[in-house]
Amino acid sequence: MKTALTIAGSDSSGGAGIQADLKTFSALGVYGMSAIVSVTAQNTQGVDDVEDLSPKIIGGQINAIFRDIPVGAVKIGMVSNSAAIRTIAEKLKEFRPKYVVLDPVMVSKSGFDLLKPEARETLIRELLPLATVVTPNLFETERLVGRKVETLEAMRQAAKEIFDMGPESVLVKGGHLEEGPIDIFYDGTQFHQFAGKRIDTNNTHGTGCTLSSAIAAYLAKGLSLADAIQEAKTYIQGAIEHSLPLGHGHGPTHHFYRWFPEGE
Numbered sequence: 001m002k003t004a005l006t007i008a009g010s011d012s013s014g015g016a017g018i019q020a021d022l023k024t025f026s027a028l029g030v031y032g033m034s035a036i037v038s039v040t041a042q043n044t045q046g047v048d049d050v051e052d053l054s055p056k057i058i059g060g061q062i063n064a065i066f067r068d069i070p071v072g073a074v075k076i077g078m079v080s081n082s083a084a085i086r087t088i089a090e091k092l093k094e095f096r097p098k099y100v101v102l103d104p105v106m107v108s109k110s111g112f113d114l115l116k117p118e119a120r121e122t123l124i125r126e127l128l129p130l131a132t133v134v135t136p137n138l139f140e141t142e143r144l145v146g147r148k149v150e151t152l153e154a155m156r157q158a159a160k161e162i163f164d165m166g167p168e169s170v171l172v173k174g175g176h177l178e179e180g181p182i183d184i185f186y187d188g189t190q191f192h193q194f195a196g197k198r199i200d201t202n203n204t205h206g207t208g209c210t211l212s213s214a215i216a217a218y219l220a221k222g223l224s225l226a227d228a229i230q231e232a233k234t235y236i237q238g239a240i241e242h243s244l245p246l247g248h249g250h251g252p253t254h255h256f257y258r259w260f261p262e263g264e
């Protein structure tokens, strides 16, 4: 059985974070494992509270997994603060997983800081250079390059600049792009465009988490990076198309619609 590990925050409402990642791994037939960095009290409307776990237990979870079970790919999501980031970076250098998909989560859809603003520099310095691919959305891209990014051309330019920060490749996500949900990939030599079809829905809680964990799952299954991203894009498109009208805010995507179509 292929395996994948998510290092991220817990979302009590199950639409984003660790819960979205484990659902994605399961739906794609990959055995999922988790190291929880932070626990959030949140629902589809917003984040009420956050409690970070200590570096000791974050490192302890990662140790326990790597010392016992082969890890096919790692996905990193909400990392919250500088101490947690340093611990995760240390562990990645110690255990050297083959693939690291880094979703540089900064602010929730509802506007809550999931990464302390003063930890942004630590994330750039410590984690970006360890990533096989880093997957910022437009907002995160703007924070990384320090200016507005609103067009495909600006996404390409930003992808180059983020590449220079040390990751093996960059996928700038255009979920919030006016022209449509088009993502730009750059691997240091070539650009590639991954285009989706915009679904008109409010239920997009956790789309970024789902995309990055699907990329990790497909890498664990042995696909090339370009194929893993293409398949992950198809996966997120289906999960948004069948998203669930749960809660009063942004509802979650649906990972198991093939098995349990709505209405059943």
Ligand SMILES: Nc1ncnc2c1ncn2[C@@H]1O[C@H](COP(=O)(O)OP(=O)(O)OP(=O)(O)O)[C@@H](O)[C@H]1O
Pocket (backbone or CB within 6 Å): 016, 108, 109, 136, 137, 138, 173, 174, 175, 176, 181, 182, 183, 196, 197, 198, 199, 200, 201, 204, 205, 206, 207, 208, 209, 210, 211, 233, 236, 237, 240
């Ligand atoms: N309404 C939509 N219809 C189709 N695809 C979408 C839609 N919204 C986002 N996507 C796609 O979903 C993926 C996630 O992109 P997005 O830019 O929304 O990430 P994100 O902002 O990090 O998500 P989140 O913060 O909700 O986890 C991308 O591949 C994007 O193109």
Ligand SMILES: Cc1ncc(COP(=O)(O)O)c(N)n1
Pocket (backbone or CB within 6 Å): 008, 009, 010, 011, 016, 017, 018, 040, 077, 078, 105, 107, 108, 109, 110, 114, 204, 205, 206, 207, 208, 209
């Ligand atoms: C624990 C956790 N991780 C990530 C997100 C980002 O998802 P979104 O941008 O849809 O709020 C979140 N809300 N919670």
